[in-house]
Amino acid sequence: MRRTLRTLLSCTPPLMLTLAIPFANRVEPRMFGLPFLLAWIVAWILLTPACYWLVYRSEDRG
Amino acid sequence: MSASTTALGIVALVIACAAGVGLLAVRRMRMTPEQYIVGGRSFGSLLLWFLMAGEIYTSFTFLGAAGWAYGKGAPAFYILCYGPVAYALSYFIAPLIWRAGKDRGFLTGADFFESQYGSKRLGSLVALVGVIFLIPYVTLQLSGLQILLSIAGYGTIDARLAVGFAFALITAFVFVAGLRGTAWASVVKDALVLGAVIVAGLIIPAHFYHSPAAVISGVLARRPQWFVLAPGFAPSGVAWFVSTVVLSALGFYMWPQSFAAVFSAKSGDALRRNAVFLPFYQLMLLLVYFAGFTALLVVPGLKNPDESFLVVLQRFYPPWVLGLIAGAGYLAALVPVTAQLLAAASLVTKNLLGGLREASTSAQTAWTRWVVAIVASLALGFWLLRPPTLVELLLLGYNGVTQFFPGVIFALTWRRASAAGVGGGILAGIATLIVAAVKGGASSIAGINTGLIALAVNATLCVVLSLIRPARARAAKEVAPAG
Numbered sequence: 001m002r003r004t005l006r007t008l009l010s011c012t013p014p015l016m017l018t019l020a021i022p023f024a025n026r027v028e029p030r031m032f033g034l035p036f037l038l039a040w041i042v043a044w045i046l047l048t049p050a051c052y053w054l055v056y057r058s059e060d061r062g
Numbered sequence: 063m064s065a066s067t068t069a070l071g072i073v074a075l076v077i078a079c080a081a082g083v084g085l086l087a088v089r090r091m092r093m094t095p096e097q098y099i100v101g102g103r104s105f106g107s108l109l110l111w112f113l114m115a116g117e118i119y120t121s122f123t124f125l126g127a128a129g130w131a132y133g134k135g136a137p138a139f140y141i142l143c144y145g146p147v148a149y150a151l152s153y154f155i156a157p158l159i160w161r162a163g164k165d166r167g168f169l170t171g172a173d174f175f176e177s178q179y180g181s182k183r184l185g186s187l188v189a190l191v192g193v194i195f196l197i198p199y200v201t202l203q204l205s206g207l208q209i210l211l212s213i214a215g216y217g218t219i220d221a222r223l224a225v226g227f228a229f230a231l232i233t234a235f236v237f238v239a240g241l242r243g244t245a246w247a248s249v250v251k252d253a254l255v256l257g258a259v260i261v262a263g264l265i266i267p268a269h270f271y272h273s274p275a276a277v278i279s280g281v282l283a284r285r286p287q288w289f290v291l292a293p294g295f296a297p298s299g300v301a302w303f304v305s306t307v308v309l310s311a312l313g314f315y316m317w318p319q320s321f322a323a324v325f326s327a328k329s330g331d332a333l334r335r336n337a338v339f340l341p342f343y344q345l346m347l348l349l350v351y352f353a354g355f356t357a358l359l360v361v362p363g364l365k366n367p368d369e370s371f372l373v374v375l376q377r378f379y380p381p382w383v384l385g386l387i388a389g390a391g392y393l394a395a396l397v398p399v400t401a402q403l404l405a406a407a408s409l410v411t412k413n414l415l416g417g418l419r420e421a422s423t424s425a426q427t428a429w430t431r432w433v434v435a436i437v438a439s440l441a442l443g444f445w446l447l448r449p450p451t452l453v454e455l456l457l458l459g460y461n462g463v464t465q466f467f468p469g470v471i472f473a474l475t476w477r478r479a480s481a482a483g484v485g486g487g488i489l490a491g492i493a494t495l496i497v498a499a500v501k502g503g504a505s506s507i508a509g510i511n512t513g514l515i516a517l518a519v520n521a522t523l524c525v526v527l528s529l530i531r532p533a534r535a536r537a538a539k540e541v542a543p544a545g
């Protein structure tokens with residue numbers, strides 16, 4: 001369970017910034033004034049550290 | 063005082079300040095090769111963050127990001143995308159490379175290959191390929207310096223002479239300070255660069271259009287397609303974008319100076335924390351895009367898009383603002399160039415002139431220093447000759463170092479992978495790149511990034527050769543995960 005969650009958290013951001021790009025390739029709806037494609041990329045730049053912080057926290061270091 | 067004296071005076075002050083901090087950090091320090099090349103493996107996650115950010119976000123990144131935003135639009139976003147993907151990968155890979163390096167005293171990426179595959183010849187091959195591809199990269203930074211200094215000089219100085227002088231200063235700095243000095247100079251650089259991108263990306267758009275959002279609307283009104291990628295396999299289209307992000311992310315940590323940065327870490331944990339927080343640095347690039355878009359509206363039709371936002375500064379702002387920003391840009395070239403020269407020199411002394419192993423540690427450091435000076439002169443000479451295909455060469459460089467990726471991954475995960483397989487794969491990958499470049503497909507073939515195609519050839523050959531002649535119980539072994 002925990003392992004699955006970790007895998008999910010670590011794989012999602014890279015996939016969203018690569019394979020998901022064709023689906024985000026549009027101008028509307030604009031978010032905070034940014035075209036959608038740019039807003040999508042910026043959102044995942046912010047979410048990547050969040051996901052990886054959780055991955056980091058969940059590791060046992062002993 | 064004339065505008066150019068003010069601007070260039072401030073650039074000089076900024077350089078003196080950063081070099082002073084760097085030199086202060088290494089005063090009275092005994093320079094063993096380990097200290098000189100990888101900072102004594104002692105950097106915590108904060109200093110490491112500055113060093114890596116310093117190496118990655120170069121003056122050419124900033125000028126190029128603004129230039130692409132100005133000249134190409136949405137394809138520029140790839141620079142924004144690949145960083146986080148690369149950091150995600152490095153979260154898992156960098157600590158493993160670091161562990162091997164710590165246990166067996168590696169100083170260069172070639173050491174990693176030599177030891178993991180038990181082959182000196184493979185180590186030399188990797189060193190040679192690394193040095194060859196580093197030189198155009200250093201040369202490219204010189205072109206960035208030339209843009210900065212000629213604009214800050216308001217056309218009154220000989221830019222070539224200024225670049226030669228600026229580059230001599232950089233070389234002298236790295237000669238003395240080594241990697242630790244570079245990391246500290248990077249701290250000054252980042253503080254200034256942060257200020258510079260805030261001016262460039264928020265104050266300039268606000269000055270002309272009240273907000274970045276209004277700039278975007280302005281660009282959309284003139285060019286409705288500027289912020290979307292061409293569909294499918296068109297040139298610079300979606301397929302190119304995705305394949306380029308993937309390739310750049312894989313190649314990101316394969317540069318010789320990135321190996322040095324990984325080895326300079328204090329622990330695997332410092333690298334992991336670093337990987338978690340590095341994506342935030344990408345947000346600076348967003349501001350740089352705003353500057354590029356604003357320039358597109360304010361000074362359209364420039365011959366060299368890379369100059370776009372500097373031209374806006376030069377025309378509409380006082381010289382001291384231009385001086386501070388050009389100074390930040392200079393430091394953004396100083397840090398990566400010092401790291402690159404250091405990495406190239408250590409590959410030459412340690413892996414190509416292997417006989418030095420019997421020399422005393424102080425002699426090794428001295429050798430590395432002089433090789434730094436030699437590599438620097440080569441890069442300067444190369445720049446003065448000004449090969450017409452500089453951008454092509456850089457592309458070849460990035461695609462070229464990415465060919466190390468299969469060897470790194472297999473070293474950590476697949477025991478059968480052999481030196482012959484990895485070496486053959488690297489050579490085949492590079493041959494593919496050269497053939498493609500000669501046939502005019504240096505950047506993409508059928509809408510896919512050429513480097514990725516070469517990487518596929520490389521990995522396939524590597525697997526096939528390794529299956530035919532597997533490594534004899536290679537030392538693959540010792541790299542235990544976690545740290």
